Amino acid sequence: MTIRSDRAGTESAGVGTADGAVGRTGVPRAREGYGGAPADLSAEQLLHGYATGELSPVEAAESVLERIEQDNPALNAFCLVRPEEALEAARASAERWRRGAPEGLLDGVPASIKDIHLTKGWPTLKGSLNTPQDCPWEEDSPVTARLREQGAVLVGKTTTPELAWKGVTDSPLYGITRNPWDLSTTPGGSSGGAAAAVAAGMAPLATGTDGGGSIRIPASFTGVCGIKPTWGLVPHYPASPFGSLAHTGPMTRTVGDLALMLEVVSGFDPRDWMAMPTPAPGLGDVRLHHDPEALVRGMRIAYSPTLGGQEVDPEVARVVADAATVLEALGAHVEEADPGLPECRRDFEVLWNSGAAKATEHLDDRQRELLDPGLREVIEDGLAFSAQDYLTAMATRMDMGKRMGLFHTTYDLLLTPAMPMTAFEAGQESPPRLAGQRWTSWAGFSYPFNMTQQPAASVPCGFSEGGLPIGLQVVGPRHSDARVLAACRAFELARPWADRRP
Template sequence: MSTTATELIKAYASGESSPVEATQDALDAIKAKDGELNAYCLVDAESALRQAKASETRWREGGPLSPLDGVPTSIKDMFLTEGWPTLRGSKCIDPNLPWDVDSPVTARLRESGAVLLGKTTTPELAWKAVTDSPLTGITRNPVDPSKTTGGSSGGSAAAVAAGMGVLSVGTDGGGSVRIPASFCGIVGFKPTHGRIPLFPASPFGPLSHAGPMTLSVADTALMLDILSRPDHRDPAALPPYQGIYLDASERDVTGLRVAFSPDLGYVNVDPEVAAIVAEAVAVLEKLGLNVTRSDPGFTDPLDAFEVLWSTGAAQWLETFPAGSDVLVDPGLLGMWRKGLTHSAADYLEATAIRAALGILMGEFHSRFDVLVTPTVPIPAFEAGHDIPPGSALTGWPQWTPFTYPFNMTQQPAISIPVGVTGAGLPVGLQIVGPRHADDVVLAVARTLESALA
């Protein structure tokens, strides 16, 4: 595994390493690997080294801006970045716009002194759970480049997994941080909705979250401490957390009530994935957590999710220039057209289903502190396909049924790597907590991560 952010900052403090060295290492890795992996759509080496030199001076003088100061970091190309275009994987967005605004995520990272290397790939408008687009092509998995990274934050996952930067930040509207984290063998966290402020507001509305993508749970907590700082541009943002997530991730979790649902009561899970996740859950029980096999008790909310997702996509695409229909991803075009068929009543019905699901999960968490499931029921499949080749599936949400329900409920959910298949492909385990219990989710994840190390 590459050096983590928490290890890097200790090395910076002791003088064993420097931000310039770490940044050059990341740039060298990009040069060596990204021609094959295609994780970045923009790299600004000159700017990154300039930032790293400034950070090195701060560390030498004993005044780093934050614990992320000097850590090489990438940003998914869905977040506005001053001075860099945000094309969102689309040929329909003009790269020559002013690009003079930072999103809250970018602003917090700049303020923290993180070294921004560049921007990572996304499917067009982050619409699907694999990472390829008409603009940037196919992004490939560092574990096996013939396989998909998953998506939509696949560029970020590939960058972190391949050592092409230590940290990244992605978006998650239906699993888009957790799915590629699982497929690439890293940590991906979707915090409670509103914990990380967003601007501009996502057309996917209450489904959309931002989240850290890292090599360790400690790095995730460290990053969340920065990204969750307030920003007035998001009226749905939560009040600041009254604590430090990095410290909270070290809390004792002995005795916590864990519900283990291997299939949510309706999911077909690959036998290898199921066995690897079950072995990890057994470790949790040995660590003193009270594990009970229990399904939450809801049926698959796929139809309601797809109404919410397709109407959001259609609303966004209706703002695109005339003639865009011949330029967009064909699958996105299909979703655009599907979204236009839904009425306001359809949307309100889907919203009511989302609310009922949230109430059900609220009651479930009165009995259990966390829910544990596989992150994805299958390992990574062949790159360049929206669904596993040869399957009878018709759309990407059908192969990721463990993730999108918790976008609908807005709960914190993390994926951590817990093993590999016989073919060497990573498997992720998902830990879900009640809304606002981000600290509990991080603590359980860090405890299990440590035990499996």
């Protein structure tokens, strides 16, 4: 069945077209020649500039730090910035490039770390008043360590809701984080600080975590790229209290950078007892491809506009439907089809809220009073579940995994809206029509794929008439991360977005 939509309505909302917008290398022409601020360049563009001598890692670090100083007071994307350390690392990188001996795939590229991932020498407070601040902080999480090993310049840590428990970003410790496209709105969460930082040019690379949509929600709301990889592909340490729902992944401005960063951070770490033994294959091929048709030609792609009947804002529905036609025009076989997943919100909440209860079981009554009030309610809910409730929820996961496995014997990929709406008021857990309900009431396109552990990405596919970003979700079977990113890359080449900035 051919997908049809109001293409004219989408383009009037500000989506770019492929005609004349992309240069020979796939880089938007407006950025070629490095005429803009280095803070506005992708990691791939920065690396090319370092290699040719047109740019220096010190220039990039200075530009990013200037952007943070300028915009972070309004956005609250960073909870910690270490300019002296960043500049020292950038100077060391510049010397390596001068000698023609870069240290790794990301040498000199600025990056931020979500305040969930351990960072040696820096506090990791997780947005909580209850996290001790006088710890020695002697260890890097695997994702932090990989970035260091490959020469990335770490500039600081990004904000998260307390313990990364919800789909928006505000916390008792750091307050409200805001969306650079409209400061009255949320960037989403829980990787909202990371997404806002990338969107605003505060570093082209950011680490995120995703236990129920925490990479894809803010990617959709802020117009950046993010992928929740196949579970276990990127090692996760310390182990999350949310168990095998919790994924670590990259957030970037472009799909090329997304593939590059995932290539760096994936692979085995002995501290994660369930980490996969090898990095994801094929990611280098994805980012080096500049022919969108070759990336998706012949793919069998299902498009589910509501994923089982969810309510979607008409403007979002129209833009996402148009995005599906783009992949069809590139040679993919796209048809409307739904995988028929069961209603799983309560099963997800059994697992999620139990994890929140486990994460806070050591707190005394005084400390519990310091928690985010919504988190306290979630914890109380989690404490009421039995082992049988937990096992029933796990049985639902196994059934969903089987259904999606069989679905992907017919379809290589699944397309859906990343979010059913655009960003709503900052400081609220849910939009006005769902006031008083938990974040799970509006995140039904994201958390099912945490249940099934599949790779799922959000890429910008257009804007609302009010100028807010809209995301397209691309889901693949387990271990098909390169395939997911190939479709995202094809869409990026056909409809470039990186030059449209807040």
